[in-house]
Amino acid sequence: MSASYAYLTGDALLLIVWLVFFFIRKDLRKQQLVVSLVSAPLAPISEVFWF
Secondary structure, X not given: OOHHHHHHHHHHHXXXXXXXXXXXXXXXXXXXXXXXXXXXXXXXXXXXXXX
C-alpha cells in the first residue's frame, strides 16, 4: 500500500469503530456527536503540527 493512503486507511478504520459505537450505544449518541463536532475542526490543525 502506498504511504499516501495511510491516513485515509486509518480514518476509515476509526470511522468503522465510531459507527459501531453509534449504533450499539444509543444512550451515548448525543455525547458522541457533540465531541465529534467539537473535535473535527482540530483535525486540520493537528495534521499541520503532527506531520
